[in-house]
Structures are given as structure tokens and as C-alpha cells.
Amino acid sequence: MSVAAHGGAAAAAANYIFPNDLHVHWSLMIVLYPYITGLVAGAFIVSSLYHVFHIKALKPVARFSLLFALAFLICATWPLLNHLGRPERALSMMLTPNPTSAMAGFGYIYSAYFIVLLLEIIFIFRPTVVALRQKATGFMKTVYGILAIGSDNVSAKSLKLDHKIISFLAAIGIPMACLLHGYVGFIFGGIKANPLWATPLMPLIFLLSACVSGIAGIIVTYILLMKISGKEIDVDCVQTLIKFLWGFFILDFVFEMLELFSHFYMANHHWHTLETLYSGPLYNTFWVFQIGIFSVIPFFLLMLMSLIRFKDSLLLFFAPIVSIMILVQVLLMRWNVVVGGQLMSKSERGATTFHPMWLEKEGILPAIIIMIAPVVILWIIGKILPFWMDDEGVEAA
Amino acid sequence: MIDIKMEIQKDRRAFIKNVLSGTIAGSLLMVIPAGAALDERLPEQIPGMRGDDSTFTEKKFAFVVDVTACIGCGSCCVADKNEYNVPDGNYRTWVERYIIDDHDEVFVDSPNGGLDGYTKPRTDIPYPVRDTFFVPKLCNMCEKPSCVQVCPVGATYRTEDGFILIDKNRCVGCGYCIQACPYSVRFLNPVSRTAEKCTWCYHRVREGLLPACVNVCPVHARKFGDLNDKKSEVYKILREPHVISVLKPSMGNRPALHYLGLRREVV
Amino acid sequence: MEKRYKSGDYAHVLRLAIILIVAAVLGIFARGMFLPDTMGQYGFYRGSDIEDQRNVTIRNQTNDACFECHRPIRLIHKEGVHKTVSCEFCHGPYADHIKDGKRVGKLPVKKGMEIKDLCLRCHNKVIKARPETSIKVIAMPQHLEEKKVQVTHNCNQCHMVHDPLLWIKAAYEMMGMEMKGDKK
Numbered sequence: 117m118s119v120a121a122h123g124g125a126a127a128a129a130a131n132y133i134f135p136n137d138l139h140v141h142w143s144l145m146i147v148l149y150p151y152i153t154g155l156v157a158g159a160f161i162v163s164s165l166y167h168v169f170h171i172k173a174l175k176p177v178a179r180f181s182l183l184f185a186l187a188f189l190i191c192a193t194w195p196l197l198n199h200l201g202r203p204e205r206a207l208s209m210m211l212t213p214n215p216t217s218a219m220a221g222f223g224y225i226y227s228a229y230f231i232v233l234l235l236e237i238i239f240i241f242r243p244t245v246v247a248l249r250q251k252a253t254g255f256m257k258t259v260y261g262i263l264a265i266g267s268d269n270v271s272a273k274s275l276k277l278d279h280k281i282i283s284f285l286a287a288i289g290i291p292m293a294c295l296l297h298g299y300v301g302f303i304f305g306g307i308k309a310n311p312l313w314a315t316p317l318m319p320l321i322f323l324l325s326a327c328v329s330g331i332a333g334i335i336v337t338y339i340l341l342m343k344i345s346g347k348e349i350d351v352d353c354v355q356t357l358i359k360f361l362w363g364f365f366i367l368d369f370v371f372e373m374l375e376l377f378s379h380f381y382m383a384n385h386h387w388h389t390l391e392t393l394y395s396g397p398l399y400n401t402f403w404v405f406q407i408g409i410f411s412v413i414p415f416f417l418l419m420l421m422s423l424i425r426f427k428d429s430l431l432l433f434f435a436p437i438v439s440i441m442i443l444v445q446v447l448l449m450r451w452n453v454v455v456g457g458q459l460m461s462k463s464e465r466g467a468t469t470f471h472p473m474w475l476e477k478e479g480i481l482p483a484i485i486i487m488i489a490p491v492v493i494l495w496i497i498g499k500i501l502p503f504w505m506d507d508e509g510v511e512a513a
Numbered sequence: 514m515i516d517i518k519m520e521i522q523k524d525r526r527a528f529i530k531n532v533l534s535g536t537i538a539g540s541l542l543m544v545i546p547a548g549a550a551l552d553e554r555l556p557e558q559i560p561g562m563r564g565d566d567s568t569f570t571e572k573k574f575a576f577v578v579d580v581t582a583c584i585g586c587g588s589c590c591v592a593d594k595n596e597y598n599v600p601d602g603n604y605r606t607w608v609e610r611y612i613i614d615d616h617d618e619v620f621v622d623s624p625n626g627g628l629d630g631y632t633k634p635r636t637d638i639p640y641p642v643r644d645t646f647f648v649p650k651l652c653n654m655c656e657k658p659s660c661v662q663v664c665p666v667g668a669t670y671r672t673e674d675g676f677i678l679i680d681k682n683r684c685v686g687c688g689y690c691i692q693a694c695p696y697s698v699r700f701l702n703p704v705s706r707t708a709e710k711c712t713w714c715y716h717r718v719r720e721g722l723l724p725a726c727v728n729v730c731p732v733h734a735r736k737f738g739d740l741n742d743k744k745s746e747v748y749k750i751l752r753e754p755h756v757i758s759v760l761k762p763s764m765g766n767r768p769a770l771h772y773l774g775l776r777r778e779v780v
Numbered sequence: 781m782e783k784r785y786k787s788g789d790y791a792h793v794l795r796l797a798i799i800l801i802v803a804a805v806l807g808i809f810a811r812g813m814f815l816p817d818t819m820g821q822y823g824f825y826r827g828s829d830i831e832d833q834r835n836v837t838i839r840n841q842t843n844d845a846c847f848e849c850h851r852p853i854r855l856i857h858k859e860g861v862h863k864t865v866s867c868e869f870c871h872g873p874y875a876d877h878i879k880d881g882k883r884v885g886k887l888p889v890k891k892g893m894e895i896k897d898l899c900l901r902c903h904n905k906v907i908k909a910r911p912e913t914s915i916k917v918i919a920m921p922q923h924l925e926e927k928k929v930q931v932t933h934n935c936n937q938c939h940m941v942h943d944p945l946l947w948i949k950a951a952y953e954m955m956g957m958e959m960k961g962d963k964k
Binding site: 585597720731 | 816862
Binding site: 211214231235242266274 | 783785786787788789790791792793795796800807811814815816819824
């Protein structure tokens with residue numbers, strides 16, 4: 117780079133950022149928001165692979181992944197509300213959604229998706245809930261009564277209709293999950309002022325990384341919950357999930373690299389800004405961690421696990437490790453896109469720095485709380501609805 | 514009335530002493546002229562604005578910054594901060610200093626947005642300086658504003674006479690407009706927790722006053738006027754063959770803020 | 781043999797449909813209730829905000845506003861080379877001084893080296909402010925040495941801040957000399 121050629125002092129002097137660009141406005145909360153919605157979309161895809169595409173091997177996790185999606189979906193708005201300057205006006209997004217704004221659709225897309233997910237859970241679990249209601253007493257009886265929509269009818273006729281509705285909801289759920297997350301990608305991809313974000317590939321990358329993180333999240337929690345409860349793990353199911361994880365990750369990783377490579381190859385004036393970013397403030401989080409450690413290693417591990425038939429114990433040892441690495445990769449990718457994009461000043465002449473604090477409003481501690489919340493919610497849901505098929509009183513359709 | 518010049522000629526020392534001790538000023542401590550409101554007593558800076566009560570004016574406003582005239586004194590920044598009580602560390606307008614050395618290396622800085630002026634030379638320029646100049650920045654008042662496009666709740670909008678304004682009673686403080694603005698003129702006001710930016714002093718313009726920064730500029734580097742008025746200075750400048758450009762034209766935002774004598778190094 | 785149920789076969793679907801419809805109707809009703817009155821009057825924004833924007837307080841005034849009262853200084857300031865310098869740049873905004881025609885506060889008068897700092901914001905040669913034609917720039921302390929005065933001198937000891945050349949011109953006149961360039 118020409119600046120570097122003149123020595124460190126000149127390079128430092130050339131670091132001019134616009135006075136209003138010193139502050140990174142979208143920080144940890146906005147890193148978590150696409151991460152959480154990504155987990156939701158990905159988990160829903162896992163469920164749909166069974167319910168719509170009839171991948172029978174995924175049956176053990178088909179129901180669980182819906183509940184997993186619900187737990188995270190409930191928390192998806194929390195980081196946003198914590199981030200807003202005036203959270204008390206948040207409903208204005210529903211009241212007066214600006215038709216030209218990429219962000220305004222979130223309220224409606226989120227609500228619609230929430231309704232679809234909730235309905236699908238209600239219908240899928242209805243026979244189970246009806247059975248549980250008969251056994252339950254007191255408060256829980258009321259809860260099950262509400263979840264069963266006050267009906268005790270599990271006749272073949274009513275279950276047949278339920279089944280049709282489930283198929284329909286799962287079918288429209290796929291495009292909606294894609295819309296929800298592709299749309300989150302577009303929130304960034306549509307910002308022409310930011311060369312790191314402004315790419316038509318952004319929604320696609322977000323969507324693929326969403327699928328990847330969702331599948332990885334399901335693998336980790338499935339194995340973990342089975343180990344805790346001492347139940348037998350369905351190796352075939354894990355093996356299939358790993359294969360899907362590898363498939364989606366190939367696409368995800370290729371598109372991530374393709375996007376970067378296009379910028380590098382076309383080398384327009386934006387690349388010079390991006391180049392300083394990738395070689396400077398993002399060097400560690402992008403090249404070393406996101407690419408070097410958490411993409412390349414899982415990529416080859418997944419390839420081996422998919423192509424070679426591992427011993428069961430070996431598969432179950434590596435599956436959670438590789439899944440956790442993928443979860444970290446996606447989180448790093450969100451960080452590098454959301455925070456990284458804002459590090460470059462629009463002056464095209466320099467970058468600011470960003471270090472999250474522990475205790476500030478949008479700091480690390482609130483981020484941890486928001487990430488723990490869905491796990492707690494999932495645990496509460498687990499007290500009400502059974503995660504696994506074999507716990508059911510009544511076999512589902 | 515005391516004839517100052519006579520006073521001074523009579524005895525300069527005594528006069529200064531009097532002024533400093535406040536006796537002359539004190540004796541003249543005037544009654545503030547009453548009667549008509551201030552804006553009716555004083556001359557109109559923008560013709561035809563006073564008494565115009567229509568929601569939108571029939572004017573087409575333009576802002577011209579003469580880069581070749583700016584001396585980087587920061588009067589505009591001071592006036593702007595005073596006009597709006599802008600919180601420290603945020604800038605509705607700022608002045609950048611560009612230094613280009615004879616190796617084509619560009620050095621830009623804007624300490625505290627130019628609010629404290631430029632009192633120190635840069636000492637870190639490795640080669641002889643070829644050119645140096647100041648560039649004042651403010652809202653570009655785009656014809657196709659990205660901020661208005663992305664605002665999720667319609668809190669920022671473009672008036673029919675070309676002002677981009679922010680409804681601070683509706684802004685949710687999401688910061689999307691801050692991300693979308695190619696010129697980084699927006700910030701989140703830490704007090705109101707809503708987005709804020711330069712308005713070209715809409716409230717002043719509607720009263721016939723020039724924007725605060727234009728009004729204070731001692732070298733007339735900032736010019737503001739109506740392009741529909743063929744007698745206005747901005748109309749004449751844009752009509753004549755000057756080197757005129759806008760910032761980041763490739764963004765396609767079509768700013769109404771024009772720069773006279775803009776060099777290509779300016780972003 | 782079919783078991784008998786209390787609820788109908790499709791009761792739950794019907795109930796869910798009713799819940800969704802009621803929620804939607806309530807939503808539409810709530811939207812109508814909370815929508816700002818003037819939303820969409822002129823475009824996709826609250827129309828009455830135009831009025832709010834017009835009512836923002838004007839805090840800076842023009843020099844003419846200051847000259848309404850400060851008459852002696854007006855005569856100097858308006859005639860001198862500093863006529864384009866804003867009163868409020870050195871003294872602060874009008875609104876901190878006068879509100880609704882009444883004096884509400886005293887604006888500061890810069891003293892001592894504050895004056896020098898203010899002068900050097902513009903007249904500082906080392907900054908290399910490009911248009912040297914529009915203002916006179918000097919280097920410190922070379923300027924003081926050149927003029928053969930003590931280097932500890934403040935600017936306003938020779939230059940009347942409101943018209944920097946006033947006393948200089950007067951001195952030249954007294955001595956019967958002509959000024960270089962005879963700047964007005």
C-alpha cells in the first residue's frame with residue numbers, strides 16, 4: 117500500500133475518520149440480533165427437512181428443533197429493544213412502517229413468522245398436549261388446556277386436518293424462515309454507503325450462515341441433552357445432521373470467500389478501504405479466527421465425518437466439537453460484518469477502533485444475559501412440552 | 514450620541530480607559546428597542562421569506578461552499594454549536610483540513626471538528642507541501658436521501674422545498690440512518706437519544722435569516738440561497754463556469770450542497 | 781370403535797382462526813388509535829412536525845441585532861476590516877443575552893491572552909490557510925519582532941479588536957504618513 121510505503125508515521129497520519137464516525141453505533145446487540153434470528157431460521161430448516169422433505173433420519177430432532185427455534189425467536193427482539201435509543205417507541209415500526217425502509221418490515225415479518233411457528237408447534241403437539249392434559253392437575257391443566265385450544269378431540273378426522281395444516285405451515289415456514297433471515301442480511305446489504313455491507317450476496321451469506329448455525333445449534337443441544345438425561349443418542353440422526361451441516365457450510369464458506377475475492381479482484385476504490393480494514397483492525401477476528409481456525413478446521417473435519425464412516429463414539433466426540441466451532445464461526449462472521457463494517461470511516465481514509473465493555477448498556481454482560489435467556493426459556497418449555505418423541509403419551513401422526 | 518471617532522481623536526488613552534472601565538458603555542447601557550419583534554425590525558437576509566406562512570416555500574434552496582475561500586477559523590462550528598447546544602463530540606457541521614504533499618500523499622484532520630479552530634500546524638508531513646485547504650462539511654440535503662429511504666418509522670423526511678428534517682418526537686433511535694448516510698453527518702444525540710443532523714437552520718431560513726454558519730462566516734465561504742431567484746448569489750455561481758462538484762457523486766444521492774473549487778482528493 | 785369427545789373435530793381450528801381474526805381486528809383498531817393525526821398529510825411523516833421545526837428557538841442573531849443597542853461599537857465594527865466578523869463568534873449567542881426583548885444574561889468579553897488565541901484562529905501564518913488574499917496572516921512572534929514591540933505584547937495593545945487598523949491608521953495619520961496599500 118502506498119501509505120505504508122511512507123512509513124508508520126505517515127500511515128498513522130493518513131488515518132482520518134469523520135468526526136461522527138468515531139463511535140460504533142451498532143455494537144454487540146446488533147451482532148446478536150442476526151445471530152439469534154439465524155439460529156431460529158436454521159433450526160426451523162432442520163424441522164422442515166423432516167416435516168416437508170421427509171428426511172426420516174431427522175425424526176428425533178424434528179420436534180425439538182421447533183421448540184429450539186421458538187425459544188430463540190422469543191428473544192430475537194431483546195437485543196434490538198436494548199439497542200434502541202427510544203425503546204418505548206419500538207411499536208412505531210408496526211404503526212408506521214416506512215415502505216422504503218429495509219428495517220421497517222421486521223415487525224411484520226417477525227410477527228408473521230412467530231405466528232406460523234407457534235401454530236405449527238400447537239398443531240404438532242396437540243395430541244401430546246391433549247394426553248398430558250388428562251394426566252395433569254391444577255395450574256398445568258390450565259396451561260395444557262390453553263395449548264390444546266380447549267379441545268380434547270384427537271379423532272382420526274381431526275388429526276387428518278391437523279396433519280394437512282402442519283404440512284402447509286411447514287411449507288410456508290421455509291420461505292418465511294428464508295425471508296426472515298435473508299431480509300436481515302438485506303438490512304446490511306442494502307446500505308450503499310458501507311462498502312463492506314453493500315453486496316447482493318449479503319442476504320445469501322446471512323441465510324446460509326443461518327442454516328449452518330441452526331443445524332450446529334441443534335447438534336450441540338441434542339447431544340448435550342441426551343447425555344444429561346442419559347438417553348441413547350440416535351447416531352444416524354447426528355450423522356445426517358453432520359452431512360447437512362457440511363453441505364450448507366460448503367455453500368456458506370464459498371460465498372463468504374467469493375464475496376471477498378470479488379472485491380479483491382475488481383479492486384475498485386472501495387477495495388483500498390476494505391484492504392486496510394482486513395489487514396488492520398479485522399486481521400485477528402477475520403483471518404486468524406473466523407477463517408483460519410473456525411472455518412478451515414471445521415470444514416475439513418466435517419468433510420472427513422461426512423465421507424468416512426467414523427466409529428460411533430468418535431462421531432459423537434467430534435460432532436459437538438465441530439458444531440461449537442461452527443457456532444463460533446458464525447458469531448465471528450456476524451461480528452466482522454456488523455462491527456467491522458462500521459470500523460471503516462466513510463471518509464475512506466481510516467478506521468476507528470471498538471472494544472466492548474462489560475457493564476455498559478450494550479456491553480458484554482447484557483449480551484451474555486440475552487444469550488442465556490433462550491436457554492432458560494427452552495428449559496421452561498421443556499417442562500411443559502416433551503422434546504423427544506418417545507416421551508409422548510400418544511404417538512403423533 | 515457620542516461620536517466615537519471624535520472621542521478617540523480627542524484622547525485615545527482616556528477613551529480606551531473609559532471603554533474598559535465601562536463608563537461609556539455603562540452610560541449608554543441602552544434600553545432595548547421595543548415595539549416590533551426583532552425579526553421585523555431587522556433586514557431580511559433571504560428575500561421573500563418573511564410572512565410566508567405556507568407549509569412549503571416555492572423556493573429551491575442550495576448551499577454552496579467555496580473551498581478556495583475557507584480559512585478554517587471554525588466560526589461556523591462555534592455558531593452551530595451555540596445555535597443547537599450540540600453535545601460535545603458530535604458535529605452537525607465540521608471543517609476538515611487537507612494537506613497534500615508533493616508525493617501525492619493526502620493528510621486530512623479535523624481536531625474536535627474544527628470547533629477550536631486550527632491553531633497548530635501539522636508537523637508530521639514527510640515531504641514538502643504542495644497544497645493545503647479547508648473543507649467545511651454539513652448536511653448534503655440530498656434529492657435522493659438515503660437516510661429518508663431507510664428510516665423505519667418515517668421520522669426523517671424530505672420537505673417539498675428540499676430540507677431533510679428529523680421528527681425528534683418519532684425517532685426511535687435505531688441508528689439506521691446514521692449507517693445509511695454516505696456523508697456521516699448524522700449522530701445519535703446522547704441526551705434525546707434520537708438521531709440529529711444539520712438542518713441548514715430550517716427554523717432560521719423560514720424567518721428570513723441565513724443559516725447560522727453562513728451568517729458568521731467572515732470570508733463568505735458558505736453561501737446559501739434560492740436557485741429560483743435569478744438574482745441570488747448561488748444561482749449566479751451555479752450558472753457560471755466554475756469548478757463545481759458535489760461530494761461522492763457516485764452514491765447517486767444528488768446533494769443540494771455544492772462545492773466550489775473542490776479537489777478530487779476530498780471525500 | 782370411535783371414542784366420544786366433548787369438543788368437535790374442528791373446534792380447535794375454528795377457535796384459532798377466531799383468535800387470529802380478533803387479534804388482527806384489534807391490531808387495526810389500535811393502529812388507527814395510535815397513528816399520529818397528521819401522519820401522511822404531506823408524505824410519509826408527521827405533517828405537524830414542519831410546524832415544530834419552524835418553532836425551534838433561534839439562538840444566534842445577526843450583527844445588526846447586536847448593533848440595535850450597542851451603538852458605539854457598531855460605528856467602529858461596521859466600518860472596519862472586521863465588519864464580516866460575527867459579534868457572536870467572540871461574545872456568544874444572542875439568546876444567552878436577550879430573551880423576549882429582555883436582558884437575561886451577560887455575554888463574556890474576552891480578556892488577556894484569550895484575545896490573542898481568538899485572533900490567531902484566523903491570522904495564523906503557520907496554518908497555511910490558503911487564501912492569503914482575503915485575510916492578513918502573520919507568524920508569531922516574528923510579527924512582534926518585525927514591528928519592534930515586546931514579544932509579550934497582546935494583539936489588542938496595537939489593534940482595536942473591532943477594527944484592527946483603526947489605531948494603526950490613526951497613528952499613520954498623526955504622523956502624516958501613508959499606509960502601504962492603503963487598505964480601507
